[in-house]
Every structure is written in structure tokens, then in C-alpha cells.
Amino acid sequence: MYDFDKRIDRTGTNSVKWETTNPDFNGDGMLPLWVADMDFACPPAVTEALIKRATHPIYGYPMKQSDYYQALQEWIARRYGVNVEESWMTSVAGVVPGIHVAIDAFTAPADKVLIQTPVYHPFAIAIENRGRQVVRSSLIENEGQYEMDWDDLAQKLADDHVKLMILCSPHNPIGRVWTRQELERLGNLCVEHGVIVISDEIHADLVYEKGSHIPLYALSPEVANHSVTFHAASKTFNLAGLFTSYMLTTNQQLLRDFNGMASKMGNEHINLFGMEAAVAAYRHGEAWLDELLVYLHKNAVYLHEYVTNRLPEVSMNVPQATYLGWMDFRKLGLNQTELNHLIRREAKLGLNDGMGFGAEGEGFQRINFACPRALLVEAMERLEQAIHRK
Structure with missing residues (x-):
């Protein structure tokens, strides 16, 4: 049994989450529940592997060893029931850097890239940073339940200038796990219109119904051949500061184009x-992850039940995946500036402003519930007191 209730002091560890000077997240007396890393110790096997490697006093340039890719293959086979080839894989320092590389590798400066909003804000930033045009297709929301807008997608994917789509699967911040039927329909649309799909699956291991996530490369050969998938151990095992992720595609030309651009950009x-941490996590961290998922789900249920029973002006559905809650404050009748003031200055909570994920996030805040329950209890009590003072 792992003790996820244990509070670990992260001050003095150069933690962005706890020690940044941004007053929106870490102002005086605020509880930071924003950036997506966890306040839990990683699996013991990871710490042991890092200590063992650190005892050798030379930390020169590493090779991308076969052991690393083999551990990924074993993990994918166990968790998703898919057999993948080492020749389909490459590595990059992070999913966001990888998306930057992919945009340059697969599009030209005049091209357009489609995203589904509200969505993880670095997608739009990456597209704009690479000199491409962002095309947004809003997800359809009905009482906190989100679906793809198929008519809008079909229309926008038919634009000859749309060459690329970035899919968030599972979706951040809404916590949806897309079904096989949805992914097949989307994939077939992209194949029909010659649009390459970048699938960000960094949260794929954090699903609450085991086996519910379908990797894009597990679909038809045609869809797989029109896509690249990014994944990492970082969210799964709380290793984000080690900057190691991988990209997988069955399309050898896309793989060559990606590797060539990564080298050109000095990002290879x-x-x-x-790598040491990922191998240890994938081979020895599964029991830890399975216990973690139970704890995270209970945290999500706690938040849902708290606002349902005590704060009817606020709602939050239990997500199907991720440790991120999408909290709806629209019934309070506040504009976004007023809402942010309530959350940050009155409740003293460092949450993510929903507008950061797109215009569809107006009236929302994103909360990171990957922390000991006691912190969430404190956060909800602060929120309740702030709302009742309003």
C-alpha cells in the first residue's frame, strides 16, 4: 500500500507549482492547485533507479537505449493490448517540444492547424509560435458533457489549407476518454481530407475505466498511417521534471520527417x-499506478459531491481520465474577471483560469486534484466560505 495521504513539503525543491512568484497561483496564503504535476512521491522503484545511476559520477551524453523502447513496448502491450514495433518510435524532450517539431515537420508556414476547444493552451501557442494559423472547432457542451461537433469538423477539415489536427486524447481539461467509434469517425474524416493527426496521449494511462483509452495507432492502418502519437511517463508517474517523452507512428516517412526536423531544431x-526513470516506472510502477488511480478517482468524487451538496452554484463532473477537474461557476453570474478575483483573492486558490483553454472556458476554472485529500478539503472549505461571503 502506498500512502497518498502523506503531505510532502515541496518548498525548496525549485517547484514551479509551489514556488513560482506568479500571484495568480502562488500569492500570499494561496493553495496552488494548477499546473499538472502531482503532490505525490513517485514509485519507489524510480527513486531507486535514479539513485543507482547517480552513484556513477559521470553524466555525459546518453544514447537512446533499446531498453527504454522495450520497456515502452511492454507497457503498451500490457495496458492497451497493442503490439508496437521499436522501429515506430522516437524520443523527444517533452510532448510540447515534440508538437513544435511536428508542426514544422508536417506543415508549411501558410498552413492551418485545427484544435478542439476548450483545450490545453500550449496547442494554440505552439501553432502560433511556428507561424501557422489556428483553426478552432468548439466541442459541444451540454450540462458538463462534451461531444465533438461533427458538422463543424467536417467543414473545417475540408479546407485545403488545414493540413494538421492536434487531438487531445484523453482530453484536457474536460477529462473525456474518446470512444473507439468517435476516434474512427474522426480518423476517417482526416484520412478523407488528407489531414495528419497529432494525438497527444500524455494522459492515456490516467483513465478510471481500465482499457477504455484507445490509442490512435490501434485503429485502422489508414488512420494510423495518417497520425503520430505522443506519450510519456511524466504525467503517469509524476516525472515531468525529467523531460523525456516519445513519439510513435507506423508511417516511416512521417517518422523520418519528424526526426529530421528535430535534429534541425536541435531538439533530438x-x-x-x-530514460532511467521511465524504464523503472514502466517495469516496476504498475501496482503504484493502480493504487493511485483509485485514490485520484475518490478525490474527483469528493469534489463532485462537495459542490453538488454544498455549493449548488458550482458543478464539476467526475472526469473519465486525468487528475484535472473542470469546474463550472457560470451559475454565480460573474464575469471572468470577477470570478478570478473570487477564486484567487477571496478563496485564495491557485486554479487555472478556464479562458486560458479557449473562449469556451468562460465561467470555468481547472483544478488539479492530484494531491492529498486534506488539501482538497481545505480548498473546498475556502471556496465555500468565499462564495457565501459574496
Whole structure:
């Protein structure tokens, strides 16, 4: 049994989450529940592997060893029931850097890239940073339940200038796990219109119904051939600071194009300790993850039940995946500036402003519930008191 209730002091560890000077997240007396890392110790096997490697006093340039890719293959086979080839894989320092590389590798400056909003904000930033045009297709929301807008997608994917789509699967911040039928329909649309799909599956291991996530490369050969998938151990095992992720595609031309652009951009290297940590996590961290998922789900249920029973002006559905809650404050009747003031200055909570994920996030805040329950209890009590003072 792992003790996820244990509060670990992260001050003095150079933690962005706890020690940044941004007053929106870490102002005086605020509880930071924003950036997506966890306040839990990683699996013991990871710490042991890092200590063992650290005892060798030379930390020179590493190779991308076969052991690393083999551990990924074993993990994918166990968790998703899919057999993948090492020749389909490459590595990059992070999913966001990888998306930057992919945009440059697969599009030209005049091209358009489609995203489904509200969505993880670095997608739009990456597209704009690479000099491409963002095309947004809003997800359809009905009482907190989100679906793809198929008519809108079909229309926008038919634009000859849309060459690429970035899919968030599972979706951040809404916590949806897309069904096989949805992914097949989307994939077939992209194949029909010659649009390559970048599938960000960094939260794929954090699903609450085991086996519910369908990787894009597990679909038809045609869909797989029109896509690349990014994944990492970082969210799963709380290793984000080790900057190690991988990209997988069955399409060898896309793989060559990606590797060539990564080299051109000086982005082809990954972290020595990140590889050691990933191998240890994938081979020895599964029991830890299974216990973690039970704890996270209970945290999500706690938040849902708290606002349902005590704060009817607020709602939050239990997500199907991720440790991120999408909290709806629209019944309070506040504009976004007023809502942010309530959350940050009155309740003293460092949450993510929903507008950061797109215009569809107006009236929402994103909360990171990957922390000991006691912190969530404190956070909800602060929120309740702030709302009742309003």
C-alpha cells in the first residue's frame, strides 16, 4: 500500500507549482492547485533507479537505449493490448517540444492547424509560435458533457489549407476518454481530407475505466498511417521534471520527417535520468499506478459531491481520465474577471483560469486534484466560505 495521504513539503525543491512568484497561483496564503504535476512521491522503484545511476559520477551524453523502447513496448502491450514495433518510435524532450517539431515537420508556414476547444493552451501557442494559423472547432457542451461537433469538423477539415489536427486524447481539461467509434469517425474524416493527426496521449494511462483509452495507432492502418502519437511517463508517474517523452507512428516517412526536423531544431536529445526513470516506472510502477488511480478517482468524487451538496452554484463532473477537474461557476453570474478575483483573492486558490483553454472556458476554472485529500478539503472549505461571503 502506498500512502497518498502523506503531505510532502515541496518548498525548496525549485517547484514551479509551489514556488513560482506568479500571484495568480502562488500569492500570499494561496493553495496552488494548477499546473499538472502531482503532490505525490513517485514509485519507489524510480527513486531507486535514479539513485543507482547517480552513484556513477559521470553524466555525459546518453544514447537512446533499446531498453527504454522495450520497456515502452511492454507497457503498451500490457495496458492497451497493442503490439508496437521499436522501429515506430522516437524520443523527444517533452510532448510540447515534440508538437513544435511536428508542426514544422508536417506543415508549411501558410498552413492551418485545427484544435478542439476548450483545450490545453500550449496547442494554440505552439501553432502560433511556428507561424501557422489556428483553426478552432468548439466541442459541444451540454450540462458538463462534451461531444465533438461533427458538422463543424467536417467543414473545417475540408479546407485545403488545414493540413494538421492536434487531438487531445484523453482530453484536457474536460477529462473525456474518446470512444473507439468517435476516434474512427474522426480518423476517417482526416484520412478523407488528407489531414495528419497529432494525438497527444500524455494522459492515456490516467483513465478510471481500465482499457477504455484507445490509442490512435490501434485503429485502422489508414488512420494510423495518417497520425503520430505522443506519450510519456511524466504525467503517469509524476516525472515531468525529467523531460523525456516519445513519439510513435507506423508511417516511416512521417517518422523520418519528424526526426529530421528535430535534429534541425536541435531538439533530438533526451534526458539521461529521464530514460532511467521511465524504464523503472514502466517495469516496476504498475501496482503504484493502480493504487493511485483509485485514490485520484475518490478525490474527483469528493469534489463532485462537495459542490453538488454544498455549493449548488458550482458543478464539476467526475472526469473519465486525468487528475484535472473542470469546474463550472457560470451559475454565480460573474464575469471572468470577477470570478478570478473570487477564486484567487477571496478563496485564495491557485486554479487555472478556464479562458486560458479557449473562449469556451468562460465561467470555468481547472483544478488539479492530484494531491492529498486534506488539501482538497481545505480548498473546498475556502471556496465555500468565499462564495457565501459574496
